[in-house]
Amino acid sequence: MSFDLSALSKQAYGSWATGSCTITQLRDAARHLGWTEVPMRSDEPALTALRPQTQAQAHPRSLSATYGLGPQPLHTDGAHLPEPPDWIVLVAAAPNTTPTTLRAVPHADSAVPWHAMLSGIFLVRSGTQPFLAHAATGSRIRYDPGCMTPCDQRARIAAQFLADRTNTHEHGWTQPNQMLLIDNRQALHARHEVSETDATTRVLHRLAFIRKAQ
Template sequence: MSNRVKIFQTSENSFLKLAQTLGRPISSRRNSPIIDIITPKRKEDAHPQSISKKIGLGRLPYHTDGAYFKIPPRYILLRCKEVGENQVPTQIVDVMRFATKDELFELGFRTWKVSSRGGTFYSPILNKNILRYDLNIMQPYSKLDDNTSIIKNIIKRTSPIEITWEAGKTILLDNWACLHARPEVSENSINRILQRIMIL
């Protein structure tokens, strides 16, 4: 287990209290609650601007959360409220642990365009040791700036940490260092419910 991924058991009440000890909890969207409810969604049921609108119940690719913030959240807390009928694990890769020095340099060198609700801004994938990666809202500034192959190579040669969920299980994820993903979800597992808090 990476030292950037920690596991806890929390209740509904202690989940938010834990977040408050780690930093400043923030809302993922304007005027939304601090605790997000995350469930697999069919394309037709998803928010128009969400990645679920594109992939539906298909595999959710590796990403960091809150990449649309100028400063992405440092930590992500995820808590399982309902497992669902079939297990849908969360997969995690510690990029900062397994990337080489040359790869880290290259990730900080190329420019990407990031789409946010406040407009567009530009950033490398790695900026001052802060990892930002979400291909749903990011695209390379030019073909020469497309260094996704580095991320793909790191994922390919790494055995991901796989979190199997049970009610109350909570993970703390260093969002500046790690990517996370979710495999394809079957129709009878759309009742899986995770709670999420972003922390600065």
């Protein structure tokens, strides 16, 4: 089965796109494009298996430690990193009944409070080296309420806007080897509340990439 990651990434730019592939096909295609895999934590490999976890089971710095099996807030992955990844790829080898929530943040949308996003100050917790950052740099966003705390009114405005779930899309995992490619610097995502049937069976494999400079 052929898999064209280049075409899919063009389709996903600014939001997301779906396709079908295996992890091996994904890695081969990403390597061909010059994309670099990025681990989310220094003690983890780049490829991780995301499984529903209770608060007690979860890594202490994860969203699951706060929200458990309930719905997660909208966020971008790797917001705690100095340079968050460009792309997040989720692959489900088997279907499940817990959707992923998605929301694009278009740069040209006048409803987006870009002044607050570009100038509001957040404290970003990143291990033993916290730093200050904005929710946006140019058209590229960074936001995760699990590690980012607003420090001023503009940041609070940005956080309130980014948390809003009014214009979201629910992506269902209905097919084997289904892949979701997310533009991590221009779209937010979150896991829906875990269904009872998925509490012990749902598995999404995640890879994060920084694309080569254009």
